[in-house]
Amino acid sequence: MPEDTETLLSLYRTMVTIRKFETLAGEMFAAGKIPGFIHLSIGQEASSVGVCSVLRPDDYIMTTHRGHGHVIAKGADLKKMFAELMGRKTGYCKGKGGSMHIADFSIGILGANGVVAGGFPIAVGAGLSIKLRKTDQVAACFFGDGASNRGTFHEALNMAAIWKLPILFVCENNCYASTTRTSYACSVEDIAVRAKGYNIPGITVDGNDILAVREAATQAVTRARKGEGPTLLENKTYRRRGHFEGDPQKYRNQAEVAEWEQKNDPLFRFTTILKKKKILTNELEKEIQEKAETELRKAVKFAEESEFPKPEEALEDMFINP
Amino acid sequence: MADRVMSSTAALAEALHEEMSRDETVFIIGEDLIAHGGIFGQFKGLPEKFPGRVIDTPISETAIVGAGLGAALTGMRPLVDMHFADFVTCAMDEIVNQTSKIRYMFGGQVKVPLVIWAPDGAGLRAAAHHSQSLEGWFVHTPGIKVVIPSEPADVKGLAKAAIRDDDPVIFFQHKKLFSKEGPVPAGEHIVPLGKAAVKRSGDHVTLLTYGSGFYMSMEASEELSKMGIEAEVIDLRTLKPLDFDTIAQSVKKTNRAVVVHEACLSGGFGAEVAARISSELFDYLDAPVIRVAAKDVPMPFSPTLENFVLPKVEDVIKAVRQVTYR
Numbered sequence: 270m271p272e273d274t275e276t277l278l279s280l281y282r283t284m285v286t287i288r289k290f291e292t293l294a295g296e297m298f299a300a301g302k303i304p305g306f307i308h309l310s311i312g313q314e315a316s317s318v319g320v321c322s323v324l325r326p327d328d329y330i331m332t333t334h335r336g337h338g339h340v341i342a343k344g345a346d347l348k349k350m351f352a353e354l355m356g357r358k359t360g361y362c363k364g365k366g367g368s369m370h371i372a373d374f375s376i377g378i379l380g381a382n383g384v385v386a387g388g389f390p391i392a393v394g395a396g397l398s399i400k401l402r403k404t405d406q407v408a409a410c411f412f413g414d415g416a417s418n419r420g421t422f423h424e425a426l427n428m429a430a431i432w433k434l435p436i437l438f439v440c441e442n443n444c445y446a447s448t449t450r451t452s453y454a455c456s457v458e459d460i461a462v463r464a465k466g467y468n469i470p471g472i473t474v475d476g477n478d479i480l481a482v483r484e485a486a487t488q489a490v491t492r493a494r495k496g497e498g499p500t501l502l503e504n505k506t507y508r509r510r511g512h513f514e515g516d517p518q519k520y521r522n523q524a525e526v527a528e529w530e531q532k533n534d535p536l537f538r539f540t541t542i543l544k545k546k547k548i549l550t551n552e553l554e555k556e557i558q559e560k561a562e563t564e565l566r567k568a569v570k571f572a573e574e575s576e577f578p579k580p581e582e583a584l585e586d587m588f589i590n591p
Numbered sequence: 592m593a594d595r596v597m598s599s600t601a602a603l604a605e606a607l608h609e610e611m612s613r614d615e616t617v618f619i620i621g622e623d624l625i626a627h628g629g630i631f632g633q634f635k636g637l638p639e640k641f642p643g644r645v646i647d648t649p650i651s652e653t654a655i656v657g658a659g660l661g662a663a664l665t666g667m668r669p670l671v672d673m674h675f676a677d678f679v680t681c682a683m684d685e686i687v688n689q690t691s692k693i694r695y696m697f698g699g700q701v702k703v704p705l706v707i708w709a710p711d712g713a714g715l716r717a718a719a720h721h722s723q724s725l726e727g728w729f730v731h732t733p734g735i736k737v738v739i740p741s742e743p744a745d746v747k748g749l750a751k752a753a754i755r756d757d758d759p760v761i762f763f764q765h766k767k768l769f770s771k772e773g774p775v776p777a778g779e780h781i782v783p784l785g786k787a788a789v790k791r792s793g794d795h796v797t798l799l800t801y802g803s804g805f806y807m808s809m810e811a812s813e814e815l816s817k818m819g820i821e822a823e824v825i826d827l828r829t830l831k832p833l834d835f836d837t838i839a840q841s842v843k844k845t846n847r848a849v850v851v852h853e854a855c856l857s858g859g860f861g862a863e864v865a866a867r868i869s870s871e872l873f874d875y876l877d878a879p880v881i882r883v884a885a886k887d888v889p890m891p892f893s894p895t896l897e898n899f900v901l902p903k904v905e906d907v908i909k910a911v912r913q914v915t916y917r
Binding site: 329360361362363364365366370372373374379380382383384387389390391392393394395396397398399401402408420421424425427428431585586587588589590591 | 618620643644646648649651653654656657658659660661662663664665666667669684685688689693694695696697698699700701702733734736756757758784832
């Protein structure tokens with residue numbers, strides 16, 4: 270698929286922003302500035318950016334506990350994200366959600382979900398609503414390899430298939446579900462083969478190759494917009510951080526992590542391609558990196574200067590008509 | 592317009608006809624809706640009148656509720672049919688973790704205009720998987736409203752109010768009461784959520800009830816009247832938000848309260864009502880608050896067993912005589 274320079278650079282910028290956001294969030298968590306738990310997506314940027322870059326602002330996404338990258342790729346406000354991660358009143362959810370529950374309904378982010386596989390049925394509803402309202406929107410539902418073993422996966426894919434709903438089921442197979450290896454927990458090597466059971470296309474791609482992800486996602490989106498139904502897209506990638514920050518990772522050795530980092534980093538791979546094509550020079554690379562850092566510093570400053578919610582605000586926002 | 596006499600089933604169908612005509616974002620989703628008009632025939636006529644807006648699903652409770660939720664988040668106003676209230680258990684993540692929490696968890700960004708319609712209750716010899724009264728679980732779940740009408744007029748009025756409400760509502764309707772008839776106002780008849788109704792006045796005791804317990808309480812009240820005991824019967828209609836003002840007003844007058852429900856006793860909604868009356872109205876009470884409820888076992892099949900487990904009119908009479916010392 271031929272891509273123009275501006276598009277390629279835009280993909281690169283978003284990947285850089287996600288990588289730096291996640292790295293910074295990890296440092297801030299370690300420094301005690303972010304309460305609770307966070308789950309980072311470092312090493313999975315090609316999947317988030319590849320898929321979201323082929324969506325329109327009015328398309329929907331459902332994301333997961335490991336969802337920072339998806340929402341940034343869909344256009345989320347970094348200030349409101351950091352404020353939410355830090356439990357501030359100015360955050361996306363006024364401090365009621367935190368890292369695992371970022372949503373922005375104004376740009377189609379129907380929310381991150383703290384329940385593994387909790388997004389599937391809701392994505393079916395978004396797809397059904399699109400069909401009933403007769404628009405040409407699509408919904409992308411991100412999930413991990415672990416989620417494909419839950420019953421909601423089966424119910425949702427079957428229902429989406431019989432009604433030909435405009436949904437991309439995007440599996441990020443990152444080799445681990447929490448502390449359990451995918452090879453132990455899944456009956457198949459490629460999650461995408463499960464699509465056969467629903468009579469829909471299943472595509473497995475190198476999830477660390479952003480252009481491959483983009484091409485596959487484009488196919489799936491085209492099919493969905495034409496009313497031909499859902500696609501199961503599997504992006505093979507690797508979870509470089511622990512399940513959560515602070516995970517002692519007794520279930521794997523660090524040599525495995527280092528190998529992926531050194532030999533199969535999606536950002537490094539894309540950088541190499543762009544440099545080979547002479548689209549990215551060292552100067553431009555530096556400029557993009559610095560710009561992302563400045564933006565993130567501003568976002569963190571905004572969050573740090575924001576107030577915590579007042580305790581009694583815990584009683585607000587439940588019902589519209591109490 | 593004069594009230595017509597109709598069944599609860601007909602009252603629900605009328606509410607849906609009216610709301611679907613009024614608002615094209617309203618649709619119904621669930622199992623066995625089109626050919627059968629709903630498993631109890633409760634949606635008869637709707638599939639023909641509103642083609643494409645009554646949607647048959649596979650047997651996939653999780654995806655059915657999730658589909659309703661996802662549609663509610665993106666501009667629609669769905670009514671999800673649970674088939675039997677017992678099957679909420681197959682969709683608890685979607686009801687408890689998702690539907691009930693989404694608005695709050697996301698800081699009030701979005702409205703969730705979803706109605707989950709759940710036919711509940713025992714007495715049909717349907718045994719343990721098709722007879723439960725599970726309203727208490729959802730009262731204990733912040734973020735979802737709990738509605739449970741008894742009479743046909745309330746079925747219509749509360750169904751219309753629930754569909755128009757921008758918050759999620761679980762709407763229980765007792766299976767055995769579908770054929771019960773009563774006067775129902777024609778046209779625009781709305782019963783606001785969160786309002787109880789005093790359906791019989793009396794000075795000696797307050798009966799707090801809902802669903803099938805309402806009919807039991809009314810029957811018991813007639814018997815009690817013959818003994819010179821006049822019961823005030825309050826049909827709670829909505830359990831959350833609870834209309835405690837109406838409860839308090841009555842208990843301050845009668846100084847005695849009995850809670851009557853078909854759900855089993857321990858941890859049931861009666862415990863909540865009894866606790867609130869005891870803590871907020873202690874000085875007005877002349878007797879402890881007593882609960883009339885089903886026994887704490889799964890619902891058995893054989894008629895002799897089921898009859899024994901379910902609360903009866905005589906149990907209500909006995910409880911009232913206990914609190915009135917008569």
